[in-house]
Amino acid sequence: MRKRAALALLTAVTGLAGLAVPGAYADETVGDIQISGVAVNGGKNIVVDTADKTVTVSVTATDPSGIWDADFYLWQGPDGTDPYYSADGYILPNENTTPADCVASSSTTSTCSKTFTFEPDWWLTNADAGTWKVGVQVSANDDSWAERWTYTTTRLQRHSKLTANAGPEPIAKGKTLTVTGKLTRANWDTLDYRGYANQPVKLQFRKAGSTTYTTIKTVNASSTGNLTTTAPASEDGYWRWNFAGTSTTPPVNAAGDFVDVQ
The missing domain is CATH 2.60.40.1930 (Macroglobulin (MG2) domain)
Structure with a gap:
């Protein structure tokens, strides 16, 4: 006890x-x-x-x-x-x-x-x-x-964190964009942050000038919490990951990463 x-x-x-x-x-x-x-x-x-x-x-x-x-x-x-x-x-x-x-x-x-x-x-x-x-x-x-x-x-x-990185930047219209990130949460046993494994995380996009994110697809985090996927680059905008949370971990959004599409 x-x-x-x-x-x-x-x-x-x-x-x-x-x-x-x-x-x-x-x-x-x-x-x-x-x-x-x-x-x-x-x-x-x-x-x-x-x-x-x-x-x-x-x-x-x-x-x-x-x-x-x-x-x-x-x-x-x-x-x-x-x-x-x-x-x-x-x-x-x-x-x-x-x-x-x-x-x-x-x-x-x-x-x-x-x-x-x-x-x-x-x-x-x-x-x-x-x-x-x-x-x-x-x-x-x-x-x-x-x-x-x-x-x-x-x-x-347990407090959660989520990152996002989209590239390459800039990118030609119609080319394939790679979006990576990592979902982690506080580990009270080790007093640091560790990857939250096998959790469904949504890839979302917000076009420049808009305030609304749209879900593109859902990706499961790896055994270390890493996230990676691809998507076609169609217009300027922000890419982020969105985690809905669980009973033990709160929801969290990554900061949107802007990509210039040329």
Whole structure:
């Protein structure tokens, strides 16, 4: 088990961030407290390169007595799994203080936030990429509280890069153009970028003066992430590669490479 996950699980068993919420129960509500929304990284996927990445998780909740505290945990495991004791992976926020950073929008409603830092140079591994469940606990000033094991999910992804080079330049109209490139993504095990093998990548063209790219063909990246294909040169314009992304890797476009057709 990863260092961070081991620490998180130990902390969870003894009580998350000081909240007096029993770990043996799921999706419970005591009192009138209501959770109206949880946001992870502003609603965007968490994309990490080879450096540390910190994101914010927040919850908005309401109780007649006002909101006092909130806490969060990210975890992996099948439905029905107890995240406290049998999760496959478990991550706690950076802040272990009580109460959390809560901003009141009224006497009854607050939005509380904490941060999570993903550290490739310490605990993050390639195997961690994918979908994580987001658990949340909220407590009110009158000791009402609520817990949701899986209020929402978030996707943790390995940052991707894509290059494109078209030539020769300039080229005579009707001649064959060669377009190369490479699809790579962050490797959290080695702290560098490695080719993303056998992925379908689209070759696209945008004629000079236009703002729209058109897909010409789809090419599979090699075992090292390399891309190469040919196309007829018909008019001036930009050539690029387009990768649609996967569950573990975000979509990416190469910068368009201009070719002068004479």
